[in-house]
Amino acid sequence: MFSYRHGFHAGNHADVLKHLVLVAVLRHLMTKPTAITVVDTHAGAGLYRLDSDFAGTSGEAADGIVKLMASPLAAEGAHPLVADYLDLVRGFNREGRLKIYPGSPFVVHALLRREPRDRLWLFELHPTDSKALAGHVAQMEKVRQVGQKREDGFEGLKALVPPPSRRGLVLIDPSFEIKTDYTRVGAAIQDALKRFPTGSYMVWMPVIPRPEAHALPRRLKTLAQQAGRPWLHAMLHIGQADEAPAAPLAGAGVRRPGLTASSVFLINPPHTLAAGLREALPPLVEVLGRGRGQAWKVENGG
Template identity: 65%
Template sequence: MFSYRHAFHAGNHADVLKHTMVIAMMRHLTQKDAALVAVDTHAGAGLYRLDGDYAGTSGESADGVVKLFAALKPTKPSDVAIKDVAPILQDYLDTIAGFNTGVQLKIYPGSPFIIQRLLREEARDKLKLFELHPTDIKALAGNIAQLKAGRQVAVAREDGFEGLKGFIPPPSRRAFVLIDPSYEIKSDYAKVSTCIQDSLKRFATGTYAVWYPIIPRPEAHDLPRRLKTLATQAGKPWLHATLNIGQAEERNVPGEPERGQGLTASGMFVVNPPHTLKAALALALPQLVQVLGRGRGQGQTLESGG
């Protein structure tokens, strides 16, 4: 149950998609004066070293944030791959750069640290983090403690699906919820659907963002369809974005360990998305494919309803 470690996948293409959208949604939601309550149901460790044992072993950031920075924030401005970078992509790049010093990326912030950086003290925004992995919860608690954020951020070793119920609806009637379990257990897909269904009954106007992997498993293909049905039944707008970097050519380099294709595609499904998100993604997604795409099957989709 506790075998999944996000540290192996930190900064990969799925993180790029997820965190680009998280930042864009948080920017919009923090424009209103009323306090915002943000909840991350599966927080992980919060901060990751891209040159550490985990991320360094998998090398997934090389096809994600590292590749994106090399193309869009090169050391020589003349080497930039795209001149007019989509605003939400530029915001993502600047946010990640803010956690690093110099030009080399060594630290990758997970969702907890990205969200916390966008919270407003004056509005008394709050962040609730849930994590069950025994190692990650210790790392998360230690990392958050260094922020000295006080009551702004709370960490709990608890099942996020269950823990979320105690925080919606929030007193301010404004909430952003990120749901991104590992999906290593098949039941996670059903739990996500149940969580969204229950959350919409408890607090129909919250913004709910679900990340999921696009893999050859029936549950993975059924999930966005179920979420569309739930949002439609509740009479709420929804947005669905996917990014597929495609299959890489086989490269067997003598003396180097062989690496599998790994995850090539993922999606984000948002209930009650900011009205500005679709147009922003329409500019950003093609640029992500242009930079991160690596072969057969690459592409992106963007649809909305409600």
């Protein structure tokens, strides 16, 4: 149950997509003066060293944030969505050398406002990652605005929606190593939409040859349509290198092909996000692409 450790994957191409979109959604929500509540159902350790044993073993950041930071796209002025994301990552590496990668908890925390008093709730069940997350949270400047629980994030979400301000974002990004995660994501979104239909929802998911993985975006689209809410689905595929090394399976002592594509599904997204991603994703594919099958996609409706 606790084999997955995000430290092996921190800063990879999937994190680039997820966190670029996360920053864009938060910026949009914070254009209004009302406080927001952000719920991260699968927070991980929160902060990662790219020179650690985890990140160094897999080397996935080399095909993600490391490659992007070293590219002309970062140096010459990228699309505003990309530039904003890169600026945030640079803020954790003030010496100019890329050593630290912020996970979703720290991406959100970096943007929290004291006035109005935004809130962040973090859930993480993995015993080691939950302990690491607690240590990282304790060092946060706005720690009083952050709540952490070693609980099942799917269950914990129910008590937090709707938030008092009726404005907020729910981020759901489990490892999906357990097949039931696909079903639980759909059930969590369905329940939360009934409680908080105007909230913003963001689900990260891998793009892999598994029936459940293909069915989940369709399920989320159906839920959005039934609720009468707009939706957006964005995918980034970096391609499969001819001699791509297999990535390690955390905690299992075996190796498997690395993830080549992932997507994010949003309900109640910013109205400008689809157009922005259609401009930002093509140059990202050019920089991060490594072989056959490179692609990007943005669909939206509602």
